[in-house]
Amino acid sequence: MGNLVVLAEYLRGAVADVTFELLGKARELGNLLGLSVEVVVVSDRQPDDVTGRLGPADRAWLILHPDLGEFQPEGMARALAAFLGERRPRLVLTSTTAFGMDVAAGIGGLLGWPVVAYCSALQVADRTIIATSQVYGGKVLVEVEIPDEPTVIAALPGSFPAPVGPSAPAAVEIWEPAGLQPARLRLRRWVEPEAADVDITRAEILVVAGRGIKSADNLPLIEELARALGGVVAASRPVVDAGWLPRNRQVGKSGLTVRPRLYLGLGVSGAPEHLEGMKDSQLIVAINTDRKAPIFDVAHYGVVGDIFEVVPALIERLRPEGH
Amino acid sequence: MPTDWSKKVEKERVLEKEVAVVEGVELRGMWNRMFEQRVIWDYETGILDQITSLPGGESLGYCYQCGKCVGVCPVDIVGNYGPRKIYRKAQLGTDLFSDPDLWLCTTCMNCLRVCPKEVNMVEIMPAMRAFAINSGRPVPPELQKAFENIARYGNPMGESPRRRADWVKTAGVPVTVLPQSRRPVDVLLYVGSYPSYHPRGQDAARAMVRVLDRLGVDFGILGPEEKEDGDSVRMAGERGLFEMLAEDNIRTFARYQFERIVVFGPHEYNAFVRAYPRFAAENGFDWSYQVLHYTQFLASMLDRLQPLLVRPLEYTVTFHDPCYLGRHHNEYEAPRRLLRAIPGLKMVEMFRCRENGYCCGGGGGGMWLDSFTSGYTRRRLSEQRVLEAIEVGAEVLAVCCPYEVSRFEDAVKSTGNDGRLVVRDIIELIAESMFGGDTK
Amino acid sequence: MNLVVVVREVPDIQEELEVAADGKDIDRTFISFVMNEFDEQALEEALVLKEEGQADSVLVAALDGEGVDDILYTALAKGADEAVKVIHGLEPPIPTRVRAALLAAALKSIPHDLIFTGVQSAEDWDGQLAPLLGAALDYPWVEVVTAVRLEDGLAVVEKEFKGGLRAELEVRLPAVLGIQAATKPPRYAPVSRIRQLMRTATLKTVEVNEMSPAPAAKIRRLSRPVASRSAEFIEGSLDEVVEGLLSVFRNAGVLRGEG
Incomplete structure (x- = not known):
């Protein structure tokens, strides 16, 4: 039986948080199943700074090829398929992110291995690995049995909330793919997001200002919280009508429909027209002074309280130590 | 000089x-x-010819620019759109099929009332919109979503058709759902989408069935088989969708036995009294139903209703005439007779009332163009109307069109009049006087 | 330049989804089907490219299934030039890998330079279509595409990452693109045009033979996440409320920079 292989999400010189989440989960499964944990990075040069911080895998691999220097989804999938095909690991772990979506199903397709995408839980029962995947917009969970052959798992980021921090792996071994077909993809450039063109439908975290913020003067406070959470400020209609925020920030029937991973409503009462545009958000948290506000009918968590007390206290706690 | x-x-x-x-x-x-x-006459007449050649668009050509319409146009009062300007823009060669003005008319009909040439915007605008939609020009996103929801789910909010009659569970009185009981009834109560799904609409729906039950009316609803009537869809220019809904509803109605239809909303009333008969005649369907707006139905049994209105409501109330009941169907008295029958209630009229009643902004597709329209007006039409109600000292703004409750309640808040004015459907006031308690 | 847009039906998740009696699938008796929302984006992007003169034709293709005729007629009403229904004789749900194999077989008889499809669908827990189809056809693929421009023998695409960062990639054709979002919202298909096309237009069909089943993880059971009707309230002192909120964020994995 093969090992557990985590594909490191290595982009522009940094390893994504989700890689450490996967490593943490792989470690846990490895202990249960008696399997070792390996981690793989794809690059065109030896990135010392990164390979030195990939732990806590038992082995770390660097797939090295001059064509794989910059982001190269298909080529990466092909190189990884060649590497993994030789080794036949028990599980290949990656994530349902822009990186993992190219690679996971690609490897599965090239090698004929099963794929489980949108995985939100992995457990072992009687030495059988069981994966839970979120389907139908999160309305249904499907539980699948991983067959006795190598399987590719693409996990939803944030599913394994006990990430392990970066540490040094035992050793880094280099593998160079032979006979890789010439690249049919090429990265031309990276386009940085512009601050001006915020698209609230794509933000993963939305901090939504409602009528309860009372005045445009309070917007900086809301923006500060959004920054601290790594999110974007959106609004309900009254706030946009008042001209405090532009129309492209409006959630609801006459605005945009959003489905972020976190919707945090601040002083949003939850008119039906607003709920229509956000009720499918993955996690809805609302803070409002009125316990009867309809937003609490769709929220998963609620705080009955004054946003002007709770928000500054939250910002204080989110502020990195020493700053 | x-x-x-x-x-x-x-x-x-x-x-x-x-x-x-x-x-x-x-x-x-x-x-x-x-x-x-x-x-x-050295103008490019192409656009004007194009509009007047559309079925329904002919009368735009009659306009002689007297401007009487502009003074009464509810959109002009809060913005710069006016019927006369449509003709003028067409003269100047503006492509009105891609112009924002295409979507601003609420088909309230006040311009036609004063027009010496009978330029009929109520027909011109839907004809122009239909042409624009069917030739693939962009539809404002909110309206597109409403169309898609209505086509798919039979209601503009995109709610599940199976939950259309869920409000009945909390009505407190038995309600016959015809597809389940399949018995003949006297009255088919056509509920409509907003009373079926909107929380404030449902309040009115529950009040309605309690009142009907108390009056001993033998009525039933279509429940999950009821669909949006399609009248506002037609006025917003989606003729094909209107036809699809009309066909579906006519077939559904034909499956059940009832003596007459009572509708909640003036738009449904217009659909069943004016649009469906025409559509049925043109397409070989049977349509010979007696249709009443609920205020007409209740006013016709006022002798039985009045003794049941026991609790005085000491409110100063003003009534907003719905465009599609008043101007479109000349019914100004039935709602007022009901209000006057409530003991203790004091009626005041707004400056713009009856034939010259102001528009809430919801007609002609305006219900689904809120953000779009607000880009071309200084304030919402509903906000203007709420200010007019406040001005005459009303404590309660009484309505009898399901579009209006949510529009006006929102306007009360956005104009900072929360606590000064409440919005109630007439049926809620009747239920309050009948049963006591706050109908809300 | 011929564009092919692969679309599919998915259960309408606006409706209540029930789990079937055997627990292995959703109950398909009463559900209705709609076009996968990301396929709508893919179709829009293709239609825009055609309108801009970057592409010559747009053909939509779908595996036969419930509601697929409506979807194809709607695509025609929006401006697609041709619609092809792939007849396969399989019962739903069809694994995505089998879909890819069936489509790859069908595409042999459909001229194409570039294939568009949605980045994901409501039912593709077994892998997204674009990479699987790319692998089956031996074409390059890119997922999470938010902009497409066509140059001589190349597609220049933007692939979006978290936080709005985008990679501009050039892809040699033919290729498969998984579209996340079109440059503008999907257009409206007027009902009268759909109904007219239903009377006058014909859907072409391509028949493909049944494929051997692909390896897959076995479904144990489906379930619906336990959802409370109303909010769970976080109460207590200000500190307790803030701690409560932080732990909610942490458990949902949306707290960054910790650990």
């Missing part, structure tokens, strides 16, 4: 002789000046 006419007219059209003798009198220079006829 003498007027410098040379700047006002084209020089070659000025006729002026050094001296002219008229009936023996010598007229010199400017005293004999005449002008050639001014050519006023």
